[in-house]
Amino acid sequence: MARAHRQRRAVRMNWSAGTNPRLPLLAAVVLAICGILVVQVLRLQVFAPVVPASALGGIPRVVPVExxxxxxxxxxxxxxxRNTPRYRASLVPGELPPEGEPRRAALMRIAQSLKIAYSDLEQAATSRxxxxxxxxxxxxxxxxxxxxAIMVRAALxxxxxARVEISPSREYEPTGALAHVLGxxxxxxxxxxxxLVAEGYTLNSRIGxxxxxxRYERALRGTPGRRLVLSDPQGRELHQLGEDPAIAGGNVVLSIDLQLQRAAEAAVARGIKNGLSILRPSSQPRARPLPAGAAVVLDVRTGEVLAMVSSPSYDANVFERGTNEAVSALFTDPARPMIDRTYMEVRSPGSVFKPLVALAGLEExxxxxxxxxxxxxxxxxxxxxxPNIVYVFGDWAFHGNVDLNRALSRSADVYFYEVAGGYWEGGKETFKGLGADRLAAWARLAGFGRPTGLDLPGEASGTVPDSEWKKTVIGDEWLLxxxxxxxxxxxxxxxSLMQMAALTAGIANRGEVPVPHVVRGxxxxxxxxxxxxxIGARLPVSAAHxxxxxxGMASAAGDSDGTAATGVPAGVKIGGKTGTAEFGLPYPDGVFDTHGWYIGYAPVENPQIAVAVYLEYGVGQTHAGPVAKEILDAYYNAPGALRAAR
Structure with missing residues (x-):
């Protein structure tokens, strides 16, 4: 007995002294076994797709959480x-009766209750x-x-x-002033x-x-979560085993000022309502609303979009609560309310392009x-x-001898004809102009012919023509x-209007053309x-030019006979330029349809904002100018954050 006692004592001594060479190996084996057991428990209790009902009292399912x-x-x-609590009617295919008359009857009742096609229900029941x-x-x-939801739940x-369940819904600013921006x-x-399902969406997810x-879907969406629940064989939830909570999406802060946005929307609406268009073929002016218009206000230093209006617009809430017919009507409306005319559509800019022609002529x-x-x-x-064939390029008025300042102030077409194309007499070029290719190069330097980089989808590029372009696209030679x-x-x-707004900001901002953006952060x-x-482009121009x-733009807005004087707000000196672009074929009397443009920046001494306006079938001085004036008036009389920004 004493011997056994001594042996046990020796064993204890060996353990405590750590002299047994097998001890580290034994400890590693024990830890490995424990680790395997923990992993198996986690796999079976949390991650296993199926756990025997006898073990947990039901069938485990992973339920995604948006x-x-x-x-x-x-x-x-x-x-x-914002997000508002709404409800949705849903179909759970696994809860339908088996194939046969009971299944058909259930689908028919659901179709009648929700007023949807039986074929659509059948497709949903057999979807992926x-x-x-x-x-x-x-x-x-x-x-x-x-x-x-109460009425539908009663019907179902x-x-x-068939189920009626809570489903968060998107609710938008109701006036439609920002529908194109918000989406x-x-x-x-x-x-x-x-x-998208492979990226973590479910087939019931909502997406921008x-x-x-x-454009900012990833920031807005957040991180989905999931719940592990026990369900009975009919799919009804019995118990929640665990949850990986969802993480809310980030808040997107626009550069838009809602007060200025509403003022710009009202100004464009008045410009459309008050517009005078010419009814053909009588050629007699008559009051009638113009069909569409748009306006943009930029911070010339940062490119922030302070206001951005396209009319006609739409109510984005239709996509959340409207009928299928109401949604379809938006896409088939001949007025094209789904098109944002500030950046999705391009037109000939007319005389608002002349400041860039002037810069190119000076630098060259x-x-x-x-x-x-x-x-x-x-x-x-x-x-x-x-020589018997004569071409006449008209000007809108007689101007006499004009220098650059007067040419911009009065928008003298002949001046810019010659700056661009020179003057020919007796078969000889007596005044050498820029030529098409050099002018096109300057247009591209300023950012035309490509998107501005605006942080919204679907931006149009526009066209900068030159001799090679015409030969390739039109199949003809370039003419004088x-x-x-x-x-x-x-x-x-x-x-696009956005491109013209960016150019105007660049002229006001020492030749640096900013990239417009609607999101501040x-x-x-x-x-x-x-x-x-x-900065989207840097114009290689001297400070003097x-x-x-x-x-010249200041004279156009400030002189009593300047063509841009209609856009000047009280008490503020601005630089401006109008444009009235002819398009289409002439009528029998030789008159063309026109679109009206206006660009401007303010104030002249220390520019802060640029404004650009476009009215379909309008005239720059008559229609677009007063819209710009109203927007600038609103900006310089705005309280709050916008005033602080000035």
Whole structure:
């Protein structure tokens, strides 16, 4: 017995002394076994797709949890897009009766109750989501109010497979002033559903389709969560085992000021209502609303979009609570309310292009600020091969001898014909102009012919023509007349309103053309991350030449006979330029239809904002100018954050 005691004591001593060479190996084996057991428990209790009902009392299922979508606010924090509690009617294919008459009867009752086609229901019941998870609800009707949900729930009572459940819905600023900017959300597009599900969306997810909602989808969406639940064989939830909570999306803060936005919207609406268009073929002026218009206000230093209006617009809430017919009507409306005319559409800019032609002429040595050109109301050019053929390029008025300042102030067409294309007499070029290719190069330097980089989808590029372009696209040689019309912003040249606004900001901002952006930054968890300012183009112009062009624009707005005087707000000196671009074929009386443009920046001494206005079938001085004046008046009388920014 004493011997046994001594042996046990020796063993204890060996353990405590750590002299047994097998001890580390034994400890590692024990730890490995424990680790395997822990992993198996986690796998079986949390991650296993199926756990025997005898063990847990039901069938475990992973239920995805959508993250609350982030808010969209204006620059002052006014909420423009929020989440509101709504309801949806859903179909759970796994709860339908088996194939046969009971199943057909259930689907028929659901179709009648929700007023949807039986074939659509049958398709939902056999969709991809029904195959992957037959107990995952398939949305049939979204965006129902509480009262609607009560009525629908009563109509669906007792029908297997039919549910009414809460479903967050998007609610937008109701006036439609920002519909094009905000965009909207919708169900996953069918052609993208497979790839989006692979990214973590469910087939019931909502996704941004247009505007900020789609451009900043990743920031707004957040991180989805999931719940592990026990369900009975019919798919009814019995118990929640665990949850991985969703993380809400970030809030997107726009650069838009809602107060200025509403003022710009009202100004454009009045410009449309008060517009005078010419009814053909009588050629007699008559009051009638113009069909459409748009306006943009930029911060010339940062490129922030302070206001952005396109009319006609639409109510984005239609996509959440409207009928299928109401949604379809938006896309078939001949007025095209879904098109944002500030950046999705391009037109000939007309005379608002002349400041860039002037800068190009100065930098290329074609003119100086003092160069005088005679404008007798038209420019006549004889065909170099047949002098009996005469081409007449008209001006809108007789101007006499004008220098650069006066040419910009009075928008003298003949001056810019010659700066662009030169002057020919007796078959010889007596005044050498820029030529089409050099003018096109300057247009591209300024950012035309490509998107500005605006942070919204679907931006148009426009066209900068030159001799090679015409040969390739039109299949014809470039003519002198093409260069003349190019020099006054017409012919084949097309630009968007946003491009013209950016150019105006660049002229005001020492030749640096900013990249416009509608989002000021992202707020997440109390931390605000601003969108950086970017320069889209740097005009290689001297300060003296830039000052000469800005002086001409100041005269256009400040002189009593300046063509841009209609856009000047009280008490503020601005630089401006009008444009009235002819388009289409002339009527029998020789008159063309026109679009009206206006660009301007303010104040002249220390520019802060640029404004650009466009009215379809309008006139720049008569229609677009007063709209710009009203917008500038609103800016300089605005209280609050916008005033502080000045």
């Amino acid at each position: 993250a609350p979508r982030g808010l969209i606010t204006d620059r002052s924090g006014v909420v423009l897009a 989501i029904a195959v992957v998870d037959p107990f995952a609800p398939v949305a049939l009707r979204q965006g129902m109010t509480g009262d609607d 009572a007792g029908i297997p497979g 909207y959300v919708s169900s996953l597009p069918s052609e993208q559903a497979q790839s 389709i247009a505007g900020v909602e789609t 040595g074609v003119i100086t600020p003092q160069t005088r050109i005679f404008s007798g109301g038209s420019l006549t050019v004889r065909n170099q091969y047949d 007349g093409d260069t003349y019309t190019f020099g006054i912003g017409q012919g084949y040249l097309t630009t 992202i707020e997440r968890g109390g931390i605000f991350t601003p969108v950086p300012t970017k 830039l000052a000469a062009v800005r002086g």
